[in-house]
Amino acid sequence: MKRSLVIITYHFAPVLSPGSLRMLRWGRYLPQAGWHPVFVACSNARGSVDPELMAKVRPDSIVHRVPAIGAYARLAAGLDALSRFRRPQAQAETTHGPAPLSRKAAERRFGPGEILLAHLFVPDHAVEWVPGAVLAARRALKSHRARLILTTSPPHSTHLVGLALKLLSPEGLAWVADFRDPWYDNAVRLEGKARSRLLDAMEARMERWVVEHADLILANTAGNRTQLQARYPELPAGKVVVLPNGYDPEDFREHRDTGPRGPRMTFLHVGYYYSVFGDTLFRGFEEAIARHPELAARIRLRLVGELSDQAKAWASYLAGLDPGLVDMAQPVPHHQAIRELGKADVLVCTNYSGEQGRSCVPSKLYEYVAAGKPILLVSPPGDACELVERSGLGHCIPENDRVSVAEAIWRLYCQWQTGSLQAKENQLFVRRFRADEQAELLASFLDQLDGKA
Structure with a gap:
């Protein structure tokens, strides 16, 4: 019953x-x-x-x-209309990519309307x-x-x-x-x-x-x-x-195979990319290309989903190094996102910094491990790192370690180039999710x- x-x-x-x-x-x-x-x-x-x-x-x-x-939507729309009269603040850039937002800069972005809504x-x-x-x-x-x-x-x-x-x-x-x-x-x-x-x-x-x-x-x-x-x-x-x-196993019955290999190796990020995720991933790609310039024409960073203004600035900056290096796409239906996982060569993910990142596991990571692809995770040590490492599908790189990200990108690329890129999935561990x-x-x-x- x-x-x-x-x-x-x-x-x-x-x-x-x-x-x-x-x-x-x-x-x-x-x-x-x-x-x-x-x-x-x-x-x-x-x-x-x-x-x-x-x-x-x-x-x-x-x-x-x-x-x-x-009421919230109506009031927020009215306050947003009023805020358009305010002068927008430009995003600062340097010769080494967009400047990161400081915590004080983030605090200053709250206007009177946002404060009113919050209260x-x-x-x-x-x-x-x-x-x-x-x-x-x-x-x-x-x-x-x-x-x-x-x-x-x-x-x-x-x-x-x-x-x-x-x-x-x-x-x-x-x-x-x-x-x-x-x-x-x-x-x-x-x-x-x-x-x-x-x-x-x-x-x-x-x-x-x-x-x-x-x-x-x-x-x-x-x-x-x-x-x-x-x-x-x-x-x-x-x-x-x-x-x-x-993850729902029904979602992955048809979408675990990659199909034919493309001319570029694809690193894929699916879902929201919040500003609080930082820029270690992007700086890692910049570092990898600085060390191995040929990578700019052989790899691709595909970003599917909504991006913070900082992430968009970084993506535009990297795209200037090679027209095919970065591919940005709007959010897609869930079944199409699962299909994207099957097409990619490496799945990338970033996490919150500090204590929040130690206890947070982005929900996309569970579908990443279900896809059975190599995973490149930037995160403080903690639950997310344990998931990726115990699944046998990847390694965790500490936040702010762009050099290790660059080294991982090169190592994965070399494996892809020789046809030896594969993950040793711990199926028994992954099954529990x-x-x-x-x-x-x-x-x-x-x-x-x-x-x-």
Whole structure:
């Protein structure tokens, strides 16, 4: 007999995001483990849309879509129009590529409009969706006779839905809070958005409420679990467990083969390239070409997805060394991104710097290892490095070590040129990140909670 689980997620198909893909995988495989997910999602969520994702939704899935009221979007559009009267700041460049953004420069980019939005919508833009989501989730709990809810973030305001349901519902409701990224200690929150002492205090209190009232907390990496346990040492043992991101094996049945080799060796990066990822990867390519000028005509860095202004400046700079060296492409549907992995020779990825990078594993890395291609990762030592190294598919290069990046590029190129470029995949290790096996693990957690509810 299948039991119902109400999952509250801001993003869901056809919106393309790491959270949406995680929920699609659970929606496909949880029923095989005895749980039937009922989704409550935002019908007008911010994000890119991939209509083909709807084909991944099980025909028997139940999805209740609730709109956000739209105040954030209207206010943001108005403030953006006003900001156009401000003089744009030019990106400084040097003879050795674009200059990196300093932390002080990043702080100065927040204008009055951004500061206003940050203080009106706490903890994030999706907070305006919370009231409607609470009402829809309560109806879903009643109609499906569910006793368990799961909230997933980011956006972290989704957990406020779970908090409200936990406080409003009678005893017997169990709540799982899924943290796909840290909340309070997140680098995007600390460096990528306007902050104040008031906002810091409010978000710290919100996070504590969620952590204290949830019955089980899912962390997507071991480092994030350790971080949460360090912030809340009073939590009972076993309350925070690890359930990493992963990949759907169905996506890779047809897209693991490379096909014929092209005239250039392709290094591929898929997905967002945030400014907080730094420029070590680009400086490594610059260094490699300075050491081996012939590389400029024999390799290609393909960037598929949205790029920060700094990444665009670097890509343009490198393209000036050779017209075919850099290839920038707009974001593509998920199935096409998987196909891109199969065509590439080497998959490249960068991570956050410092402590955030030690505990963060970019979600694309799981699909990288599923593709079975050599991986070049720039990251502080930590969970991401462990994933790549234990998979047998690549090596981790420390941030700011452009020389090691250059040496890796040359070594991989030499292997490609001689036809010896291949990865020794640890299939047993990689298999643990299959979506069907992860659904079994999640179901085991739910079974334990259901027995207590």
